[in-house]
Amino acid sequence: MVIEYIGTIIRSEVANRKERLYESQNRGVYMFRIDNDFVIDATITGGPARYINHSCAPNCITEVVTVEKENKIIISSCRRIQRGEELSYDYKFDLEDDQHKIPCHCGALNCRKWMN
Numbered sequence: 001m002v003i004e005y006i007g008t009i010i011r012s013e014v015a016n017r018k019e020r021l022y023e024s025q026n027r028g029v030y031m032f033r034i035d036n037d038f039v040i041d042a043t044i045t046g047g048p049a050r051y052i053n054h055s056c057a058p059n060c061i062t063e064v065v066t067v068e069k070e071n072k073i074i075i076s077s078c079r080r081i082q083r084g085e086e087l088s089y090d091y092k093f094d095l096e097d098d099q100h101k102i103p104c105h106c107g108a109l110n111c112r113k114w115m116n
């Protein structure tokens with residue numbers, strides 16, 4: 001285990017509202033989807049895990065674990081990580097149509113060119 005993605009657990013509908021609010025405030029939005037219904041909002045109450053970037057060839061994986069009936073996101077290494085190496089995981093964004101594509105700049109040999 002490397003770090004837990006901490007934040008406030010909110011319902012998807014609330015997450016959508018908050019995302020629009022944060023964007024209107026020019027804030028960086030940091031959220032992690034747990035499942036269809038819930039999202040961890042790390043924008044205000046998050047820890048350093050929110051700054052981990054996406055990579056198509058990541059050195060970490062994420063998993064949802066249940067601890068005392070509460071869902072938590074745990075980020076773990078999936079291979080040996082060199083000292084000073086940047087941490088990354090696959091954001092696994094849903095696929096979007098061409099108008100809403102986010103380009104990927106991870107630099108991996110197998111880069112998919114798009115994050116979604």
Ligand SMILES: [Zn+2]
Nearest residue numbers: 056104106111
């Ligand atoms: Zn990539």
